[in-house]
Amino acid sequence: MNNQLRPVDLVNQPAPFQDRYKILHKLYDQLCKCYNRTGRSKRLELLAVKLEAQVAKSSKTPQSYRFTMGILFRDLLKYKGDLKKISIADKPLIGTSKITPSVITTKHAALEALGKLLMTEEQFKKNRFITRKKITQEDRTSSTTQLPDYVVCVRCGLKFQRKLIMTPATCRYHPMKKQYNKITKVYEYHCCGETSNSTSELRFGCKTYTHHVYKHDSYEELRQISSFVDTGSEEGQSNVLALDCEMGFTSLGYEMIRLTIVDFFTCETVFDRIVKPLGKVVDLNSEFSGVHKIDPNDCLTYGETITQVVGPDIINKNTILIGHGFENDLNVMRVTHDKVIDTSVLYPRGHMKRSLKDLSFELLSRKIQTGEHDSSQDAIATMDIIKKSLGISLEQKEWQ
Ligand SMILES: [Zn+2]
Ligand SMILES: [Zn+2]
Incomplete structure:
Protein backbone atom coordinates (compact mmCIF):
# COMPACT_ATOMS: atom_id res chain seq x y z
CA MET A 1 0.00 0.00 0.00
CA ASN A 2 1.10 3.52 -0.76
CA ASN A 3 1.63 5.25 2.58
CA GLN A 4 2.26 8.65 1.05
CA LEU A 5 -1.40 8.86 0.20
CA ARG A 6 -3.19 10.46 3.14
CA PRO A 7 -6.29 12.62 3.56
CA VAL A 8 -5.89 16.36 4.07
CA ASP A 9 -6.36 17.62 7.62
CA LEU A 10 -9.64 19.38 8.19
CA VAL A 11 -10.87 21.37 11.16
CA ASN A 12 -14.18 19.57 11.14
CA GLN A 13 -13.57 15.89 10.41
CA PRO A 14 -16.79 14.24 9.27
CA ALA A 15 -15.33 10.78 10.01
CA PRO A 16 -12.35 9.35 11.95
CA PHE A 17 -9.00 9.72 10.22
CA GLN A 18 -8.53 5.94 9.78
CA ASP A 19 -11.86 5.68 7.98
CA ARG A 20 -10.97 8.54 5.69
CA TYR A 21 -7.55 6.97 5.07
CA LYS A 22 -9.08 3.64 4.04
CA ILE A 23 -11.66 5.27 1.81
CA LEU A 24 -9.04 7.45 0.16
CA HIS A 25 -7.00 4.37 -0.78
CA LYS A 26 -10.08 2.67 -2.15
CA LEU A 27 -10.87 5.77 -4.14
CA TYR A 28 -7.36 5.85 -5.59
CA ASP A 29 -7.69 2.18 -6.63
CA GLN A 30 -11.03 2.95 -8.22
CA LEU A 31 -9.55 5.86 -10.20
CA CYS A 32 -6.66 3.65 -11.35
CA LYS A 33 -9.22 1.16 -12.64
CA CYS A 34 -11.21 3.89 -14.39
CA TYR A 35 -8.13 5.19 -16.18
CA ASN A 36 -6.51 1.76 -16.72
CA ARG A 37 -3.41 2.63 -14.71
CA THR A 38 -1.42 -0.25 -13.36
CA GLY A 39 1.64 1.51 -11.90
CA ARG A 40 1.63 4.37 -9.40
CA SER A 41 0.23 7.66 -10.68
CA LYS A 42 1.02 10.91 -8.93
CA ARG A 43 -1.75 12.65 -10.87
CA LEU A 44 -4.37 10.17 -9.73
CA GLU A 45 -3.10 10.36 -6.17
CA LEU A 46 -3.59 14.09 -6.18
CA LEU A 47 -7.00 13.67 -7.74
CA ALA A 48 -8.04 11.12 -5.11
CA VAL A 49 -6.92 13.40 -2.28
CA LYS A 50 -8.79 16.32 -3.82
CA LEU A 51 -11.99 14.36 -4.33
CA GLU A 52 -11.91 12.86 -0.84
CA ALA A 53 -11.38 16.29 0.69
CA GLN A 54 -14.27 17.69 -1.32
CA VAL A 55 -16.59 14.99 0.01
CA ALA A 56 -15.28 15.42 3.55
CA LYS A 57 -15.79 19.18 3.46
CA SER A 58 -19.33 18.87 2.20
CA SER A 59 -20.28 16.26 4.82
CA LYS A 60 -21.32 17.10 8.34
CA THR A 61 -21.80 13.62 9.74
CA PRO A 62 -20.13 10.19 9.24
CA GLN A 63 -23.37 9.04 7.63
CA SER A 64 -23.43 11.82 5.06
CA TYR A 65 -19.71 11.29 4.40
CA ARG A 66 -20.24 7.61 3.64
CA PHE A 67 -23.37 8.36 1.67
CA THR A 68 -21.72 10.98 -0.58
CA MET A 69 -18.66 8.75 -1.01
CA GLY A 70 -20.96 5.93 -2.07
CA ILE A 71 -22.48 8.18 -4.71
CA LEU A 72 -19.03 9.21 -5.94
CA PHE A 73 -17.94 5.54 -6.31
CA ARG A 74 -21.15 4.77 -8.13
CA ASP A 75 -20.78 7.74 -10.49
CA LEU A 76 -17.13 6.96 -11.21
CA LEU A 77 -18.22 3.54 -12.42
CA LYS A 78 -21.27 4.81 -14.22
CA TYR A 79 -19.48 7.57 -16.14
CA LYS A 80 -16.22 5.59 -16.50
CA GLY A 81 -14.24 8.30 -14.73
CA ASP A 82 -15.60 11.21 -16.80
CA LEU A 83 -15.35 13.86 -14.08
CA LYS A 84 -17.28 16.45 -16.06
CA LYS A 85 -20.39 14.40 -15.49
CA ILE A 86 -19.91 14.02 -11.75
CA SER A 87 -20.77 16.35 -8.92
CA ILE A 88 -20.34 16.16 -5.16
CA ALA A 89 -23.15 17.58 -3.04
CA ASP A 90 -24.47 19.39 -6.12
CA LYS A 91 -21.13 21.05 -6.87
CA PRO A 92 -19.42 19.95 -10.09
CA LEU A 93 -16.08 18.25 -9.58
CA ILE A 94 -14.18 20.31 -12.07
CA GLY A 95 -14.41 23.85 -13.30
CA THR A 96 -15.67 25.22 -9.99
CA SER A 97 -12.63 27.26 -9.13
CA LYS A 98 -12.13 29.30 -12.31
CA ILE A 99 -15.34 30.63 -13.79
CA THR A 100 -17.61 29.38 -10.98
CA PRO A 101 -20.28 28.23 -13.39
CA SER A 102 -23.24 27.48 -11.20
CA VAL A 103 -24.59 24.03 -11.90
CA ILE A 104 -27.98 25.34 -11.03
CA THR A 105 -29.17 27.96 -13.49
CA THR A 106 -32.76 26.93 -13.99
CA LYS A 107 -35.62 27.34 -11.56
CA HIS A 108 -36.44 23.72 -12.07
CA ALA A 109 -32.98 22.57 -10.99
CA ALA A 110 -33.01 24.97 -8.03
CA LEU A 111 -36.40 23.72 -6.85
CA GLU A 112 -35.19 20.15 -7.14
CA ALA A 113 -32.06 20.87 -5.10
CA ARG A 140 -58.49 15.80 19.17
CA THR A 141 -57.15 14.97 22.61
CA SER A 142 -57.06 18.16 24.63
CA SER A 143 -59.81 20.22 26.07
CA THR A 144 -59.28 23.96 26.35
CA THR A 145 -57.28 24.84 29.42
CA GLN A 146 -57.10 28.33 30.86
CA LEU A 147 -54.05 30.45 30.27
CA PRO A 148 -51.89 30.28 33.42
CA ASP A 149 -52.40 32.95 36.11
CA TYR A 150 -48.69 33.00 36.87
CA VAL A 151 -45.88 33.14 34.32
CA VAL A 152 -42.10 33.19 34.57
CA CYS A 153 -40.15 36.24 33.44
CA VAL A 154 -37.85 35.19 30.57
CA ARG A 155 -35.30 37.75 31.72
CA CYS A 156 -34.96 37.56 35.49
CA GLY A 157 -36.71 34.24 36.08
CA LEU A 158 -39.20 35.65 38.59
CA LYS A 159 -42.70 34.21 38.72
CA PHE A 160 -45.32 36.93 38.37
CA GLN A 161 -49.04 37.37 37.92
CA ARG A 162 -49.81 37.56 34.21
CA LYS A 163 -52.62 40.09 34.64
CA LEU A 164 -50.20 42.49 36.35
CA ILE A 165 -47.87 42.63 33.36
CA MET A 166 -48.61 46.31 32.63
CA THR A 167 -47.88 47.32 36.24
CA PRO A 168 -44.32 48.62 36.53
CA ALA A 169 -41.91 46.30 38.37
CA THR A 170 -38.16 46.05 38.71
CA CYS A 171 -36.73 43.40 36.41
CA ARG A 172 -32.99 43.01 36.88
CA TYR A 173 -30.89 40.42 35.18
CA HIS A 174 -27.68 39.58 33.37
CA PRO A 175 -28.26 39.11 29.63
CA MET A 176 -25.43 36.59 29.37
CA LYS A 177 -24.89 33.40 31.32
CA LYS A 178 -22.40 33.04 34.13
CA GLN A 179 -19.38 30.83 33.59
CA TYR A 180 -17.05 29.21 36.06
CA ASN A 181 -13.54 30.63 36.04
CA LYS A 182 -11.12 27.84 36.97
CA ILE A 183 -8.39 30.25 37.97
CA THR A 184 -10.32 32.60 40.24
CA LYS A 185 -12.75 29.81 41.24
CA VAL A 186 -15.83 32.02 41.02
CA TYR A 187 -18.64 32.40 38.53
CA GLU A 188 -18.39 35.36 36.18
CA TYR A 189 -21.07 36.99 34.09
CA HIS A 190 -19.89 37.47 30.52
CA CYS A 191 -22.04 40.55 29.97
CA CYS A 192 -20.42 42.74 32.61
CA GLY A 193 -17.66 40.76 34.37
CA GLU A 194 -19.54 40.84 37.68
CA THR A 195 -18.75 37.79 39.85
CA SER A 196 -20.90 35.60 42.06
CA ASN A 197 -18.97 36.58 45.23
CA SER A 198 -19.29 40.32 44.55
CA THR A 199 -20.94 42.48 47.17
CA SER A 200 -21.94 45.13 44.64
CA GLU A 201 -25.62 45.73 43.87
CA LEU A 202 -24.68 44.95 40.27
CA ARG A 203 -24.44 41.24 41.01
CA PHE A 204 -28.26 41.05 40.80
CA GLY A 205 -28.09 42.13 37.21
CA CYS A 206 -26.38 44.67 34.99
CA LYS A 207 -29.58 45.45 33.11
CA THR A 208 -32.71 46.85 34.67
CA TYR A 209 -36.11 47.04 33.04
CA THR A 210 -39.40 48.43 34.26
CA HIS A 211 -41.47 45.33 33.44
CA HIS A 212 -41.19 41.58 33.56
CA VAL A 213 -41.84 39.81 30.27
CA TYR A 214 -42.95 36.32 29.26
CA LYS A 215 -43.47 34.01 26.31
CA HIS A 216 -45.99 31.33 25.51
CA ASP A 217 -44.45 28.35 23.76
CA SER A 218 -47.02 25.59 23.73
CA TYR A 219 -49.64 25.24 21.05
CA GLU A 220 -52.30 25.07 23.74
CA GLU A 221 -51.39 28.54 25.03
CA LEU A 222 -50.48 30.18 21.71
CA ARG A 223 -53.76 29.29 20.05
CA GLN A 224 -55.79 30.86 22.83
CA ILE A 225 -54.30 34.23 21.97
CA SER A 226 -54.90 33.79 18.26
ZN1 LIG B 1 -24.19 41.36 33.53
ZN1 LIG C 1 -38.14 40.03 35.10
Whole structure:
Protein backbone atom coordinates (compact mmCIF):
# COMPACT_ATOMS: atom_id res chain seq x y z
CA MET A 1 0.00 0.00 0.00
CA ASN A 2 1.10 3.52 -0.76
CA ASN A 3 1.63 5.25 2.58
CA GLN A 4 2.26 8.65 1.05
CA LEU A 5 -1.40 8.86 0.20
CA ARG A 6 -3.19 10.46 3.14
CA PRO A 7 -6.29 12.62 3.56
CA VAL A 8 -5.89 16.36 4.07
CA ASP A 9 -6.36 17.62 7.62
CA LEU A 10 -9.64 19.38 8.19
CA VAL A 11 -10.87 21.37 11.16
CA ASN A 12 -14.18 19.57 11.14
CA GLN A 13 -13.57 15.89 10.41
CA PRO A 14 -16.79 14.24 9.27
CA ALA A 15 -15.33 10.78 10.01
CA PRO A 16 -12.35 9.35 11.95
CA PHE A 17 -9.00 9.72 10.22
CA GLN A 18 -8.53 5.94 9.78
CA ASP A 19 -11.86 5.68 7.98
CA ARG A 20 -10.97 8.54 5.69
CA TYR A 21 -7.55 6.97 5.07
CA LYS A 22 -9.08 3.64 4.04
CA ILE A 23 -11.66 5.27 1.81
CA LEU A 24 -9.04 7.45 0.16
CA HIS A 25 -7.00 4.37 -0.78
CA LYS A 26 -10.08 2.67 -2.15
CA LEU A 27 -10.87 5.77 -4.14
CA TYR A 28 -7.36 5.85 -5.59
CA ASP A 29 -7.69 2.18 -6.63
CA GLN A 30 -11.03 2.95 -8.22
CA LEU A 31 -9.55 5.86 -10.20
CA CYS A 32 -6.66 3.65 -11.35
CA LYS A 33 -9.22 1.16 -12.64
CA CYS A 34 -11.21 3.89 -14.39
CA TYR A 35 -8.13 5.19 -16.18
CA ASN A 36 -6.51 1.76 -16.72
CA ARG A 37 -3.41 2.63 -14.71
CA THR A 38 -1.42 -0.25 -13.36
CA GLY A 39 1.64 1.51 -11.90
CA ARG A 40 1.63 4.37 -9.40
CA SER A 41 0.23 7.66 -10.68
CA LYS A 42 1.02 10.91 -8.93
CA ARG A 43 -1.75 12.65 -10.87
CA LEU A 44 -4.37 10.17 -9.73
CA GLU A 45 -3.10 10.36 -6.17
CA LEU A 46 -3.59 14.09 -6.18
CA LEU A 47 -7.00 13.67 -7.74
CA ALA A 48 -8.04 11.12 -5.11
CA VAL A 49 -6.92 13.40 -2.28
CA LYS A 50 -8.79 16.32 -3.82
CA LEU A 51 -11.99 14.36 -4.33
CA GLU A 52 -11.91 12.86 -0.84
CA ALA A 53 -11.38 16.29 0.69
CA GLN A 54 -14.27 17.69 -1.32
CA VAL A 55 -16.59 14.99 0.01
CA ALA A 56 -15.28 15.42 3.55
CA LYS A 57 -15.79 19.18 3.46
CA SER A 58 -19.33 18.87 2.20
CA SER A 59 -20.28 16.26 4.82
CA LYS A 60 -21.32 17.10 8.34
CA THR A 61 -21.80 13.62 9.74
CA PRO A 62 -20.13 10.19 9.24
CA GLN A 63 -23.37 9.04 7.63
CA SER A 64 -23.43 11.82 5.06
CA TYR A 65 -19.71 11.29 4.40
CA ARG A 66 -20.24 7.61 3.64
CA PHE A 67 -23.37 8.36 1.67
CA THR A 68 -21.72 10.98 -0.58
CA MET A 69 -18.66 8.75 -1.01
CA GLY A 70 -20.96 5.93 -2.07
CA ILE A 71 -22.48 8.18 -4.71
CA LEU A 72 -19.03 9.21 -5.94
CA PHE A 73 -17.94 5.54 -6.31
CA ARG A 74 -21.15 4.77 -8.13
CA ASP A 75 -20.78 7.74 -10.49
CA LEU A 76 -17.13 6.96 -11.21
CA LEU A 77 -18.22 3.54 -12.42
CA LYS A 78 -21.27 4.81 -14.22
CA TYR A 79 -19.48 7.57 -16.14
CA LYS A 80 -16.22 5.59 -16.50
CA GLY A 81 -14.24 8.30 -14.73
CA ASP A 82 -15.60 11.21 -16.80
CA LEU A 83 -15.35 13.86 -14.08
CA LYS A 84 -17.28 16.45 -16.06
CA LYS A 85 -20.39 14.40 -15.49
CA ILE A 86 -19.91 14.02 -11.75
CA SER A 87 -20.77 16.35 -8.92
CA ILE A 88 -20.34 16.16 -5.16
CA ALA A 89 -23.15 17.58 -3.04
CA ASP A 90 -24.47 19.39 -6.12
CA LYS A 91 -21.13 21.05 -6.87
CA PRO A 92 -19.42 19.95 -10.09
CA LEU A 93 -16.08 18.25 -9.58
CA ILE A 94 -14.18 20.31 -12.07
CA GLY A 95 -14.41 23.85 -13.30
CA THR A 96 -15.67 25.22 -9.99
CA SER A 97 -12.63 27.26 -9.13
CA LYS A 98 -12.13 29.30 -12.31
CA ILE A 99 -15.34 30.63 -13.79
CA THR A 100 -17.61 29.38 -10.98
CA PRO A 101 -20.28 28.23 -13.39
CA SER A 102 -23.24 27.48 -11.20
CA VAL A 103 -24.59 24.03 -11.90
CA ILE A 104 -27.98 25.34 -11.03
CA THR A 105 -29.17 27.96 -13.49
CA THR A 106 -32.76 26.93 -13.99
CA LYS A 107 -35.62 27.34 -11.56
CA HIS A 108 -36.44 23.72 -12.07
CA ALA A 109 -32.98 22.57 -10.99
CA ALA A 110 -33.01 24.97 -8.03
CA LEU A 111 -36.40 23.72 -6.85
CA GLU A 112 -35.19 20.15 -7.14
CA ALA A 113 -32.06 20.87 -5.10
CA LEU A 114 -34.01 22.85 -2.50
CA GLY A 115 -36.50 20.01 -2.25
CA LYS A 116 -33.72 17.83 -0.85
CA LEU A 117 -33.12 20.28 2.00
CA LEU A 118 -36.73 20.39 3.23
CA MET A 119 -37.30 19.49 6.86
CA THR A 120 -38.55 15.98 7.47
CA GLU A 121 -41.36 15.04 9.82
CA GLU A 122 -38.72 13.77 12.24
CA GLN A 123 -36.90 17.12 12.17
CA PHE A 124 -40.11 19.07 12.71
CA LYS A 125 -40.78 16.98 15.78
CA LYS A 126 -37.27 17.13 17.17
CA ASN A 127 -37.14 20.92 16.78
CA ARG A 128 -40.57 21.36 18.33
CA PHE A 129 -42.31 22.91 15.36
CA ILE A 130 -46.06 23.28 15.60
CA THR A 131 -47.27 21.47 12.50
CA ARG A 132 -50.69 20.75 11.05
CA LYS A 133 -50.31 17.14 12.17
CA LYS A 134 -49.51 18.15 15.75
CA ILE A 135 -52.49 20.51 15.82
CA THR A 136 -54.83 17.81 14.56
CA GLN A 137 -53.59 15.46 17.27
CA GLU A 138 -53.78 18.03 20.08
CA ASP A 139 -57.18 19.34 19.01
CA ARG A 140 -58.49 15.80 19.17
CA THR A 141 -57.15 14.97 22.61
CA SER A 142 -57.06 18.16 24.63
CA SER A 143 -59.81 20.22 26.07
CA THR A 144 -59.28 23.96 26.35
CA THR A 145 -57.28 24.84 29.42
CA GLN A 146 -57.10 28.33 30.86
CA LEU A 147 -54.05 30.45 30.27
CA PRO A 148 -51.89 30.28 33.42
CA ASP A 149 -52.40 32.95 36.11
CA TYR A 150 -48.69 33.00 36.87
CA VAL A 151 -45.88 33.14 34.32
CA VAL A 152 -42.10 33.19 34.57
CA CYS A 153 -40.15 36.24 33.44
CA VAL A 154 -37.85 35.19 30.57
CA ARG A 155 -35.30 37.75 31.72
CA CYS A 156 -34.96 37.56 35.49
CA GLY A 157 -36.71 34.24 36.08
CA LEU A 158 -39.20 35.65 38.59
CA LYS A 159 -42.70 34.21 38.72
CA PHE A 160 -45.32 36.93 38.37
CA GLN A 161 -49.04 37.37 37.92
CA ARG A 162 -49.81 37.56 34.21
CA LYS A 163 -52.62 40.09 34.64
CA LEU A 164 -50.20 42.49 36.35
CA ILE A 165 -47.87 42.63 33.36
CA MET A 166 -48.61 46.31 32.63
CA THR A 167 -47.88 47.32 36.24
CA PRO A 168 -44.32 48.62 36.53
CA ALA A 169 -41.91 46.30 38.37
CA THR A 170 -38.16 46.05 38.71
CA CYS A 171 -36.73 43.40 36.41
CA ARG A 172 -32.99 43.01 36.88
CA TYR A 173 -30.89 40.42 35.18
CA HIS A 174 -27.68 39.58 33.37
CA PRO A 175 -28.26 39.11 29.63
CA MET A 176 -25.43 36.59 29.37
CA LYS A 177 -24.89 33.40 31.32
CA LYS A 178 -22.40 33.04 34.13
CA GLN A 179 -19.38 30.83 33.59
CA TYR A 180 -17.05 29.21 36.06
CA ASN A 181 -13.54 30.63 36.04
CA LYS A 182 -11.12 27.84 36.97
CA ILE A 183 -8.39 30.25 37.97
CA THR A 184 -10.32 32.60 40.24
CA LYS A 185 -12.75 29.81 41.24
CA VAL A 186 -15.83 32.02 41.02
CA TYR A 187 -18.64 32.40 38.53
CA GLU A 188 -18.39 35.36 36.18
CA TYR A 189 -21.07 36.99 34.09
CA HIS A 190 -19.89 37.47 30.52
CA CYS A 191 -22.04 40.55 29.97
CA CYS A 192 -20.42 42.74 32.61
CA GLY A 193 -17.66 40.76 34.37
CA GLU A 194 -19.54 40.84 37.68
CA THR A 195 -18.75 37.79 39.85
CA SER A 196 -20.90 35.60 42.06
CA ASN A 197 -18.97 36.58 45.23
CA SER A 198 -19.29 40.32 44.55
CA THR A 199 -20.94 42.48 47.17
CA SER A 200 -21.94 45.13 44.64
CA GLU A 201 -25.62 45.73 43.87
CA LEU A 202 -24.68 44.95 40.27
CA ARG A 203 -24.44 41.24 41.01
CA PHE A 204 -28.26 41.05 40.80
CA GLY A 205 -28.09 42.13 37.21
CA CYS A 206 -26.38 44.67 34.99
CA LYS A 207 -29.58 45.45 33.11
CA THR A 208 -32.71 46.85 34.67
CA TYR A 209 -36.11 47.04 33.04
CA THR A 210 -39.40 48.43 34.26
CA HIS A 211 -41.47 45.33 33.44
CA HIS A 212 -41.19 41.58 33.56
CA VAL A 213 -41.84 39.81 30.27
CA TYR A 214 -42.95 36.32 29.26
CA LYS A 215 -43.47 34.01 26.31
CA HIS A 216 -45.99 31.33 25.51
CA ASP A 217 -44.45 28.35 23.76
CA SER A 218 -47.02 25.59 23.73
CA TYR A 219 -49.64 25.24 21.05
CA GLU A 220 -52.30 25.07 23.74
CA GLU A 221 -51.39 28.54 25.03
CA LEU A 222 -50.48 30.18 21.71
CA ARG A 223 -53.76 29.29 20.05
CA GLN A 224 -55.79 30.86 22.83
CA ILE A 225 -54.30 34.23 21.97
CA SER A 226 -54.90 33.79 18.26
CA SER A 227 -55.57 30.74 16.18
CA PHE A 228 -53.15 29.17 13.73
CA VAL A 229 -53.53 29.55 9.97
CA ASP A 230 -52.60 26.56 7.84
CA THR A 231 -51.17 27.27 4.39
CA GLY A 232 -52.10 23.77 3.16
CA SER A 233 -55.32 24.93 1.53
CA GLU A 234 -53.81 27.96 -0.26
CA GLU A 235 -53.35 27.12 -3.94
CA GLY A 236 -50.59 28.90 -5.84
CA GLN A 237 -47.40 28.63 -7.87
CA SER A 238 -44.19 27.17 -6.49
CA ASN A 239 -42.02 29.94 -5.13
CA VAL A 240 -39.16 30.18 -2.68
CA LEU A 241 -39.05 32.83 0.04
CA ALA A 242 -36.69 33.69 2.86
CA LEU A 243 -38.55 34.99 5.88
CA ASP A 244 -37.60 36.64 9.13
CA CYS A 245 -39.65 38.18 11.95
CA GLU A 246 -38.63 40.58 14.66
CA MET A 247 -40.46 40.10 17.92
CA GLY A 248 -41.32 42.18 20.95
CA PHE A 249 -42.91 41.60 24.36
CA THR A 250 -46.54 42.56 24.84
CA SER A 251 -49.30 42.01 27.38
CA LEU A 252 -50.03 38.79 25.43
CA GLY A 253 -46.51 37.43 25.51
CA TYR A 254 -44.06 37.47 22.62
CA GLU A 255 -45.39 38.84 19.35
CA MET A 256 -44.36 39.66 15.79
CA ILE A 257 -43.56 43.35 15.31
CA ARG A 258 -41.86 43.30 11.92
CA LEU A 259 -41.99 40.83 9.06
CA THR A 260 -39.64 40.66 6.09
CA ILE A 261 -39.98 38.31 3.14
CA VAL A 262 -37.41 38.12 0.33
CA ASP A 263 -37.76 36.25 -2.97
CA PHE A 264 -35.06 33.60 -3.50
CA PHE A 265 -34.95 33.94 -7.28
CA THR A 266 -35.17 37.72 -7.77
CA CYS A 267 -33.59 38.74 -4.44
CA GLU A 268 -36.35 41.33 -4.20
CA THR A 269 -38.09 42.18 -0.96
CA VAL A 270 -41.64 40.96 -1.36
CA PHE A 271 -42.87 42.21 2.01
CA ASP A 272 -41.36 44.32 4.77
CA ARG A 273 -43.68 45.99 7.26
CA ILE A 274 -43.87 46.93 10.89
CA VAL A 275 -46.67 44.97 12.53
CA LYS A 276 -48.88 46.20 15.34
CA PRO A 277 -49.19 43.35 17.82
CA LEU A 278 -52.48 42.20 19.33
CA GLY A 279 -51.46 42.95 22.91
CA LYS A 280 -50.28 46.20 24.50
CA VAL A 281 -46.57 46.79 23.95
CA VAL A 282 -44.46 46.13 27.05
CA ASP A 283 -41.03 46.17 25.45
CA LEU A 284 -40.14 46.33 21.77
CA ASN A 285 -36.85 44.60 22.56
CA SER A 286 -35.30 47.32 20.37
CA GLU A 287 -31.78 46.28 21.26
CA PHE A 288 -32.39 43.08 19.32
CA SER A 289 -35.43 43.76 17.16
CA GLY A 290 -34.23 47.08 15.78
CA VAL A 291 -37.84 48.29 16.06
CA HIS A 292 -38.09 51.48 18.14
CA LYS A 293 -41.68 52.46 17.65
CA ILE A 294 -44.86 51.27 16.08
CA ASP A 295 -46.19 54.19 14.09
CA PRO A 296 -49.98 53.77 13.86
CA ASN A 297 -49.91 55.52 10.47
CA ASP A 298 -47.30 53.21 9.02
CA CYS A 299 -47.96 49.70 10.19
CA LEU A 300 -50.28 46.81 9.56
CA THR A 301 -52.24 44.96 12.20
CA TYR A 302 -51.39 41.34 12.85
CA GLY A 303 -54.56 40.29 11.03
CA GLU A 304 -53.86 42.47 7.98
CA THR A 305 -50.32 41.12 7.79
CA ILE A 306 -51.38 37.50 7.75
CA THR A 307 -54.14 38.20 5.21
CA GLN A 308 -51.59 39.88 2.93
CA VAL A 309 -48.86 37.28 3.10
CA VAL A 310 -50.80 34.01 3.22
CA GLY A 311 -52.39 33.45 -0.16
CA PRO A 312 -51.68 32.48 -3.77
CA ASP A 313 -49.18 35.28 -4.41
CA ILE A 314 -46.88 35.04 -1.41
CA ILE A 315 -47.09 32.06 0.98
CA ASN A 316 -49.16 29.26 -0.52
CA LYS A 317 -49.01 25.52 -0.03
CA ASN A 318 -46.33 25.10 -2.71
CA THR A 319 -44.02 27.77 -1.26
CA ILE A 320 -40.65 26.75 0.13
CA LEU A 321 -39.94 28.92 3.17
CA ILE A 322 -36.35 29.47 4.28
CA GLY A 323 -35.54 30.68 7.79
CA HIS A 324 -33.31 30.28 10.81
CA GLY A 325 -34.66 28.89 14.09
CA PHE A 326 -37.83 29.01 12.10
CA GLU A 327 -40.22 27.55 14.69
CA ASN A 328 -40.05 30.93 16.47
CA ASP A 329 -41.08 32.85 13.36
CA LEU A 330 -43.90 30.47 12.52
CA ASN A 331 -45.12 30.57 16.13
CA VAL A 332 -45.40 34.35 16.31
CA MET A 333 -47.04 34.35 12.88
CA ARG A 334 -49.34 31.51 14.02
CA VAL A 335 -48.76 29.80 10.69
CA THR A 336 -48.28 26.12 9.95
CA HIS A 337 -46.43 25.24 6.77
CA ASP A 338 -45.13 21.98 5.30
CA LYS A 339 -42.19 23.03 3.12
CA VAL A 340 -39.52 24.50 5.34
CA ILE A 341 -35.73 24.82 5.12
CA ASP A 342 -34.14 25.85 8.42
CA THR A 343 -30.46 26.80 8.39
CA SER A 344 -30.21 26.20 12.16
CA VAL A 345 -31.22 22.57 11.55
CA LEU A 346 -29.01 22.14 8.47
CA TYR A 347 -25.88 23.50 10.15
CA PRO A 348 -25.90 22.54 13.83
CA ARG A 349 -22.86 22.52 16.07
CA GLY A 350 -23.04 19.12 17.72
CA HIS A 351 -26.36 19.07 19.52
CA MET A 352 -26.52 22.85 19.76
CA LYS A 353 -27.96 25.33 17.32
CA ARG A 354 -25.62 27.88 15.87
CA SER A 355 -26.65 31.52 15.72
CA LEU A 356 -27.35 33.08 12.36
CA LYS A 357 -24.65 35.60 13.18
CA ASP A 358 -22.01 32.84 13.49
CA LEU A 359 -23.25 30.94 10.45
CA SER A 360 -23.25 34.04 8.30
CA PHE A 361 -19.70 34.83 9.33
CA GLU A 362 -18.44 31.27 8.85
CA LEU A 363 -20.17 30.46 5.58
CA LEU A 364 -20.51 33.86 3.89
CA SER A 365 -17.71 35.80 5.62
CA ARG A 366 -20.43 38.36 6.27
CA LYS A 367 -20.88 40.20 9.54
CA ILE A 368 -24.49 40.66 10.55
CA GLN A 369 -26.21 41.63 13.81
CA THR A 370 -23.25 43.74 14.85
CA GLY A 371 -25.73 46.05 16.55
CA GLU A 372 -29.49 45.77 16.44
CA HIS A 373 -30.99 42.99 14.36
CA ASP A 374 -32.56 43.77 11.02
CA SER A 375 -35.04 41.22 9.70
CA SER A 376 -34.22 42.21 6.13
CA GLN A 377 -30.49 41.60 6.60
CA ASP A 378 -31.23 38.35 8.44
CA ALA A 379 -33.60 37.03 5.77
CA ILE A 380 -31.03 37.75 3.04
CA ALA A 381 -28.23 36.07 5.03
CA THR A 382 -30.37 32.96 5.55
CA MET A 383 -31.17 32.84 1.84
CA ASP A 384 -27.54 33.33 0.83
CA ILE A 385 -26.37 30.51 3.13
CA ILE A 386 -28.67 28.16 1.25
CA LYS A 387 -27.55 29.48 -2.15
CA LYS A 388 -23.93 29.06 -1.20
CA SER A 389 -24.50 25.52 0.00
CA LEU A 390 -26.08 24.66 -3.35
CA GLY A 391 -23.40 26.39 -5.41
CA ILE A 392 -25.81 29.05 -6.67
CA SER A 393 -24.25 32.42 -7.38
CA LEU A 394 -25.49 35.09 -4.97
CA GLU A 395 -25.64 37.52 -7.87
CA GLN A 396 -27.87 35.40 -10.06
CA LYS A 397 -31.18 37.20 -10.57
CA GLU A 398 -32.33 35.78 -13.88
CA TRP A 399 -33.43 32.22 -14.27
CA GLN A 400 -34.41 30.01 -17.20
ZN1 LIG B 1 -24.19 41.36 33.53
ZN1 LIG C 1 -38.14 40.03 35.10
